[in-house]
Amino acid sequence: MDKFQTITGVAVPMPLVNIDTDMIIPKQFLKTVKRSGLGANLFDEMRFDKDGNEVPDFVLNQPAYRNAEVIVAGDNFGCGSSREHAPWALLDFGVKCVISTGFADIFFNNCFQNGILPIVLPKEQVELLMKEAEKGENARITIDLEKQEVSTSDGTAINFEVDPFKRQCLLDGLDDIDLTLEKSTSIEKFEEQAAASRPWV
Amino acid sequence: MSPKTLYDKIWDAHVIQEAEDGTCLLYIDRHLVHEVTSPQAFEGLRLSGRKVRAPDRTIAVPDHNVPTTADRLEHVENEESRVQLDTLDENAAEFGIHYYPVSDIRQGIVHIVGPEQGWTLPGMTVVCGDSHTATHGAFGSLAHGIGTSEVEHVLATQTLIQQKSKNMKVEITGKLRPGVTAKDITLSVVGATGAAGGTGYVIEYCGEAIRDLSMEGRMTVCNMAIEGGARAGLIAPDEKTFEYVMGRPHAPKGAQWETALAWWKTLFTDDDAHFDKVLTLKGEDIAPVVTWGTSPEDVLPITGVVPAASDFEGGKVAAVQRALDYMGLKAGTPLSEVPVDTVFIGSCTNGRIEDLRAAAAILKGKKIKDGIRAMVVPGSGLVRAQAEEEGLADIFMDAGFEWRLAGCSMCLAMNPDQLAPGERCAATSNRNFEGRQGRDGRTHLMSPEMAAAAAITGRLTDVREMI
Numbered sequence: 001m002d003k004f005q006t007i008t009g010v011a012v013p014m015p016l017v018n019i020d021t022d023m024i025i026p027k028q029f030l031k032t033v034k035r036s037g038l039g040a041n042l043f044d045e046m047r048f049d050k051d052g053n054e055v056p057d058f059v060l061n062q063p064a065y066r067n068a069e070v071i072v073a074g075d076n077f078g079c080g081s082s083r084e085h086a087p088w089a090l091l092d093f094g095v096k097c098v099i100s101t102g103f104a105d106i107f108f109n110n111c112f113q114n115g116i117l118p119i120v121l122p123k124e125q126v127e128l129l130m131k132e133a134e135k136g137e138n139a140r141i142t143i144d145l146e147k148q149e150v151s152t153s154d155g156t157a158i159n160f161e162v163d164p165f166k167r168q169c170l171l172d173g174l175d176d177i178d179l180t181l182e183k184s185t186s187i188e189k190f191e192e193q194a195a196a197s198r199p200w201v
Numbered sequence: 202m203s204p205k206t207l208y209d210k211i212w213d214a215h216v217i218q219e220a221e222d223g224t225c226l227l228y229i230d231r232h233l234v235h236e237v238t239s240p241q242a243f244e245g246l247r248l249s250g251r252k253v254r255a256p257d258r259t260i261a262v263p264d265h266n267v268p269t270t271a272d273r274l275e276h277v278e279n280e281e282s283r284v285q286l287d288t289l290d291e292n293a294a295e296f297g298i299h300y301y302p303v304s305d306i307r308q309g310i311v312h313i314v315g316p317e318q319g320w321t322l323p324g325m326t327v328v329c330g331d332s333h334t335a336t337h338g339a340f341g342s343l344a345h346g347i348g349t350s351e352v353e354h355v356l357a358t359q360t361l362i363q364q365k366s367k368n369m370k371v372e373i374t375g376k377l378r379p380g381v382t383a384k385d386i387t388l389s390v391v392g393a394t395g396a397a398g399g400t401g402y403v404i405e406y407c408g409e410a411i412r413d414l415s416m417e418g419r420m421t422v423c424n425m426a427i428e429g430g431a432r433a434g435l436i437a438p439d440e441k442t443f444e445y446v447m448g449r450p451h452a453p454k455g456a457q458w459e460t461a462l463a464w465w466k467t468l469f470t471d472d473d474a475h476f477d478k479v480l481t482l483k484g485e486d487i488a489p490v491v492t493w494g495t496s497p498e499d500v501l502p503i504t505g506v507v508p509a510a511s512d513f514e515g516g517k518v519a520a521v522q523r524a525l526d527y528m529g530l531k532a533g534t535p536l537s538e539v540p541v542d543t544v545f546i547g548s549c550t551n552g553r554i555e556d557l558r559a560a561a562a563i564l565k566g567k568k569i570k571d572g573i574r575a576m577v578v579p580g581s582g583l584v585r586a587q588a589e590e591e592g593l594a595d596i597f598m599d600a601g602f603e604w605r606l607a608g609c610s611m612c613l614a615m616n617p618d619q620l621a622p623g624e625r626c627a628a629t630s631n632r633n634f635e636g637r638q639g640r641d642g643r644t645h646l647m648s649p650e651m652a653a654a655a656a657i658t659g660r661l662t663d664v665r666e667m668i
Contacts, residue, residue: 020635035349074520176350177249
């Protein structure tokens, strides 16, 4: 996983509540056995019509937002399925950070596994950033994970909370499996104890 | 010792290590695997030269992509689906995990196969790269969905790095009225909490109406915990649970059964244990419900009318307007006047034998309305065989339903079973998202009884008029 570095980029406003993983990446794109290439189908059924033409009204098709790196989203972003194809598609498109009042649990975890930072902020602050994002390509937002700070082009700075372990993994680009394998002795010990106390498992 | 919830007890029994910031390494007892969310995980193992740490705890079955037509062993039309199914075949063989291929009568939806084969047992931790893993919570096991990176993590280490969730209690008091089912309970709970009301929590469902449910009904309830945003749903095991589990192929036997049973009987929430959030619904107040929108929280009794966007507040106003446009519905229309052209009975929510019995009881001796496309997709090959033995298959086919082979099918439409644009479906599945059952398809979620009733009348129907 790449290290998460400070981003300064265009933020796209997506105020719709309950944007689900089926919207982010519809099921017909889950048939792949690879992780790559899903950005072309990000928000496919909102972004393209039945014939594959761009839907001009859809925000990611507007010139200002074609290279967005941040999404400012309505409540409960990423609800629905466990498909990691959702963060894969976001990352492949170029999105490295999503800001909302809340995220669905599995999607939230999946983001961290792929170097995407999901930021939870109170409603007023998300609304402020939403307004900022609506200004288009002139409104660039900076995300500094080291300082845990989102700042707008006019200098407004907002601090955010993030799980310390997950933060470090993002900053260092750490692979969870390597970290866990360092604890193999503890896992073996647990397995021995469990085999004695719950032998039927 | 301070009183513990059921969730606390299962959690504590599986923590290998806890860091100062509360990050835990949690042991995983059962890992269920299907073809869609696993190929990249197995590939990751191959690239890093790792093995599956506990192949005996890892169980794979193809379900999402499999066609449900009789020719599926000879022919899978979609090439990508075929590749994904073949990849699971190869990975299961290469890594030596338990496997139920498409040709095996035990094949079916992973969340139906797990309990059926006795892989799911009380007090276990169960994970799967699928959000409806919550289903297994019906046995008092801590079960939840994970992404593909975590699938790889569990394959390689048999553990997950986790933060503990908060405790939420959902109590359903009293008795359900006739025509009201487990599906109506779980949809009503999602309607009450909203799609994010459970975020950050593990829900324990309790109360008389939950105790009264069969194991099948309890699985239906826990299955949709995720639709309210909860990490998992749980129901404390009791005599019904033990009776369901006993004698299943992978359930403990003999002396081990006795040891297991003794522990399972300790799996309940202590008096005075703390819950961070509580929701109580009266069983008597729950009506047969349907969804009208594109979020599972969009739930109303069948006697209701389509709401208007202006009935809502905040961000939901725009979402409801969008949902009404997508669903082709006008505010004020009685839900019982909404016509349907497709009926789907199946899925990990309602594809078990009891669901098929309930739907067949409504359909017996009746015909579905002309022009309706209706299908039953049993949750597993064994459910299908049992339904045939009980004569249910004949009832469905005589009524005009198609009788299919097991799989996820039209719940998420990754196989050829899909809605065409504009088609409207009465579905017993779990999600009514835009495009879920096919691009521009429209989904109304409901119980198997209600779906059967809709097939007969060709519109959303109050099943109480038929019982």
